[in-house]
Amino acid sequence: MKSITLQPIGTIHTPFKDLEGMPIQPSGAVGVVGRVVVNDDYAEGLNDIDGFSHIILIYQFHHSEGFNLTVKPFLDNHPRGLFATRAPRRPNPIGLSVVALTGRNGNVLHVRGIDVLDGTPLLDIKPFVPAFDAPTVTAVGWLADKAQHTDRVKADDRFKTP
Amino acid sequence: MKSITLQPIGTIHTPFKDLEGMPIQPSGAVGVVGRVVVNDDYAEGLNDIDGFSHIILIYQFHHSEGFNLTVKPFLDNHPRGLFATRAPRRPNPIGLSVVALTGRNGNVLHVRGIDVLDGTPLLDIKPFVPAFDAPTVTAVGWLADKAQHTDRVKADDRFKTP
Numbered sequence: 001m002k003s004i005t006l007q008p009i010g011t012i013h014t015p016f017k018d019l020e021g022m023p024i025q026p027s028g029a030v031g032v033v034g035r036v037v038v039n040d041d042y043a044e045g046l047n048d049i050d051g052f053s054h055i056i057l058i059y060q061f062h063h064s065e066g067f068n069l070t071v072k073p074f075l076d077n078h079p080r081g082l083f084a085t086r087a088p089r090r091p092n093p094i095g096l097s098v099v100a101l102t103g104r105n106g107n108v109l110h111v112r113g114i115d116v117l118d119g120t121p122l123l124d125i126k127p128f129v130p131a132f133d134a135p136t137v138t139a140v141g142w143l144a145d146k147a148q149h150t151d152r153v154k155a156d157d158r159f160k161t162p
Numbered sequence: 163m164k165s166i167t168l169q170p171i172g173t174i175h176t177p178f179k180d181l182e183g184m185p186i187q188p189s190g191a192v193g194v195v196g197r198v199v200v201n202d203d204y205a206e207g208l209n210d211i212d213g214f215s216h217i218i219l220i221y222q223f224h225h226s227e228g229f230n231l232t233v234k235p236f237l238d239n240h241p242r243g244l245f246a247t248r249a250p251r252r253p254n255p256i257g258l259s260v261v262a263l264t265g266r267n268g269n270v271l272h273v274r275g276i277d278v279l280d281g282t283p284l285l286d287i288k289p290f291v292p293a294f295d296a297p298t299v300t301a302v303g304w305l306a307d308k309a310q311h312t313d314r315v316k317a318d319d320r321f322k323t324p
Contacts, residue, residue, distance in 0.1 A: 001170040001283055004222055006254045008163040025294040045231040047243030051303025058256055060166055069207040081209030083287040091204065092168045092285045094220055098295055121163055123254045125245040131309035132187040133260055134296040141213025147293035
């Protein structure tokens with residue numbers, strides 16, 4: 001299959017300079033504010049976005065290289081299949097976070113509940129629409145009694161590039 | 163900023179051979195079944211995924227080239243900023259769909275509610291976890307009285323590569 005080349009459209013700025021101690025999901029980053037700085041050339045594309053309370057950020061896990069197909073996630077002690085986890089070291093190191101949008105100034109979006117490293121390359125922004133993006137879920141697998149623990153579990157160095 | 167090169171990890175198979183007439187979101191594709199075929203090399207990474215009722219597919223809009231920063235979305239008659247829409251022609255043509263997972267056979271996932279073209283290159287799979295991915299939304303901008311109309315609005319040729 002043909003490879004795909006992407007060019008970042010901006011940068012995400014957050015208080016997190018290091019993987020260790022970071023929140024592991026937006027739900028573990030309640031109140032954390034960040035700035036999404038979109039390249040000036042694309043500012044026009046942000047029109048109308050401030051009508052949405054939440055947006056989807058798609059970005060590069062830029063400090064993650066390589067991957068293992070079986071990993072021990074932050075929230076579990078059992079090894080799990082990589083694609084059943086949100087671990088950052090993946091064949092294509094693409095991350096996604098749903099964050100609250102609190103304001104826009106030109107090419108800058110102000111967000112809250114952000115769980116990514118400072119300087120993260122931004123690939124895309126989409127409006128979060130519950131009718132599209134929030135189905136009625138009946139099972140969350142190994143996360144069943146763990147997904148709510150992001151408020152007390154922080155990242156460690158296990159997904160640092162070796 | 164440095165460009166990023168991705169390699170598809172598999173292919174999404176659906177009944178949709180052409181953009182025209184396609185559902186415009188998973189919510190418009192209720193009951194539509196598809197198959198996600200992951201490269202054999204990555205099958206191990208699918209372990210544990212069948213515990214989740216829904217997964218996030220990240221893929222390439224492989225029939226979309228170029229973009230306009232202001233677009234008229236399928237669900238609206240007004241021009242909107244591109245990043246406030248889900249239009250497929252974007253600076254980085256990455257799509258995401260949350261679909262129901264109905265089963266797994268080795269490297270093949272059976273899904274329902276799929277709204278992508280047949281042959282779509284797959285970039286990543288993540289488990290959908292409401293605690294991470296479904297915040298309490300208070301505003302959906304221009305989609306406020308339109309998001310539920312995906313059951314009767316279908317795609318046309320407006321986002322075909324010119």
